Amino acid sequence: IKLVMAVIRPDKLAEVKRGLAEVGAPSLTVTNVSGRGSQPAKKGQWRGEEYTVDLHQKVKIECIVADIPAEDVVDAIREAAHTGEPGDGKIFVLPVEAAVQVRTGKEGMTAV
Amino acid sequence: IKLVMAVIRPDKLAEVKRGLAEVGAPSLTVTNVSGRGSQPAKKGQWRGEEYTVDLHQKVKIECIVADIPAEDVVDAIREAAHTGEPGDGKIFVLPVEAAVQVRTGKEGMTAV
Amino acid sequence: IKLVMAVIRPDKLAEVKRGLAEVGAPSLTVTNVSGRGSQPAKKGQWRGEEYTVDLHQKVKIECIVADIPAEDVVDAIREAAHTGEPGDGKIFVLPVEAAVQVRTGKEGMTAV
Numbered sequence A, B, C: 001i002k003l004v005m006a007v008i009r010p011d012k013l014a015e016v017k018r019g020l021a022e023v024g025a026p027s028l029t030v031t032n033v034s035g036r037g038s039q040p041a042k043k044g045q046w047r048g049e050e051y052t053v054d055l056h057q058k059v060k061i062e063c064i065v066a067d068i069p070a071e072d073v074v075d076a077i078r079e080a081a082h083t084g085e086p087g088d089g090k091i092f093v094l095p096v097e098a099a100v101q102v103r104t105g106k107e108g109m110t111a112v
């Protein structure tokens, strides 16, 4: 069992959800986050004052997968989230040791 | 050290907090999230227009535990979060390699 | 590759971001969360009614690091987030098995 965690552009969420459903991994958890990658902070102006935007609004999605290979899920997210411009995001894979479905009490891969 | 991560119904949070305290694991971090499991999207009507609710409001809780077995924490959450209806949520366990308490600088199991 | 996850005081975020940039790990993802550690719930009064504040506003930061040792990142966060008062927060390190940068398709340590 793996946790595929991705931080993507908010306006790519619908496309990513579609890509995940198509690859057979429709379940996901979505969190509004902000963040920065390696790009330098962006400077803006507001009423004549200069300010720095250093945290950008992003969406974090978490998909726990068992029967679908994590690589397929990563590929589906990468394709759906891609624009080619800086800020497209990152995808990480973490190990998961156990899973339980609350309604049924099912455990392990069948719980995911 | 383990991270027990659960996505539950928002209106079960109080009961889950009580269950965790009773099992000796009161510490937790709570995040407002939305998500979907394996159930099909729900259709609704608004001013004559049909729309699809495909992300449901949920609460994510994260409990890092060291001295209490992760299984006991999982069981406490499962019992407190259970209604028997679809949408009750999922619980996952991830490995944690290190922990530090910021105030004291304590490390490892005593930091959790 | 490691995930350094920290839950800190919201008013320490700017200092922590500075500390991370200084240690060469500027990338991070920030989430508004609430939580409780081991301290007892705080009692308050509102219009004559007593109530209990048992979840405190915190900020969760997640830094995935590859070329910088996780320990250095942990130390940078610990120093920047420290006040010495209860509630300063916790830092955890989790293993990460894979990373992909969406824009370039880069994988592994160079993707972080």
Ligand SMILES: Nc1ncnc2c1ncn2[C@@H]1O[C@H](COP(=O)(O)OP(=O)(O)OP(=O)(O)O)[C@@H](O)[C@H]1O
Pocket (backbone or CB within 6 Å): A007, A008, A034, A035, A036, A037, A038, A039, A056, A058, A085, A086, A087, A088, A089, A090, C027, C028, C029, C030, C062, C063, C064, C065, C101, C103, C104, C112
């Ligand atoms: N190493 C990291 N740790 C934690 N979060 C990260 C990391 N790298 C990126 N993120 C998250 O992903 C978001 C998008 O990152 P971004 O796509 O800008 O990465 P990048 O490395 O700067 O790539 P690009 O050059 O394409 O912009 C960030 O705002 C942040 O929330």
Ligand SMILES: Nc1ncnc2c1ncn2[C@@H]1O[C@H](COP(=O)(O)OP(=O)(O)OP(=O)(O)O)[C@@H](O)[C@H]1O
Pocket (backbone or CB within 6 Å): A027, A028, A029, A030, A062, A063, A064, A065, A101, A103, A104, A112, B007, B008, B034, B035, B036, B037, B038, B039, B056, B058, B085, B086, B087, B088, B089, B090
């Ligand atoms: N595999 C998963 N990956 C990430 N998040 C998940 C996963 N499964 C469930 N979730 C999260 O848990 C929430 C509740 O899931 P839910 O209880 O509906 O799961 P389910 O498998 O559909 O079970 P049920 O048949 O009892 O509804 C979802 O809204 C989502 O946020």
Ligand SMILES: Nc1ncnc2c1ncn2[C@@H]1O[C@H](COP(=O)(O)OP(=O)(O)OP(=O)(O)O)[C@@H](O)[C@H]1O
Pocket (backbone or CB within 6 Å): B027, B028, B029, B030, B062, B063, B064, B065, B101, B103, B104, B112, C007, C008, C034, C035, C036, C037, C038, C039, C056, C058, C085, C086, C087, C088, C089, C090
């Ligand atoms: N074991 C844990 N699991 C999950 N989240 C935790 C855990 N411990 C602390 N946290 C998160 O960190 C926040 C701050 O914790 P806090 O600093 O109060 O920890 P503490 O152990 O009580 O230390 P102190 O005695 O210095 O207050 C909590 O509100 C919670 O969000």
Ligand SMILES: [Mg+2]
Pocket (backbone or CB within 6 Å): A036, A037, A038, A039, A086, A087, A088
């Ligand atoms: Mg960038």
Ligand SMILES: [Mg+2]
Pocket (backbone or CB within 6 Å): B036, B037, B038, B039, B086, B087, B088
């Ligand atoms: Mg469901």
Ligand SMILES: [Mg+2]
Pocket (backbone or CB within 6 Å): C036, C037, C038, C039, C086, C087, C088
């Ligand atoms: Mg405390």
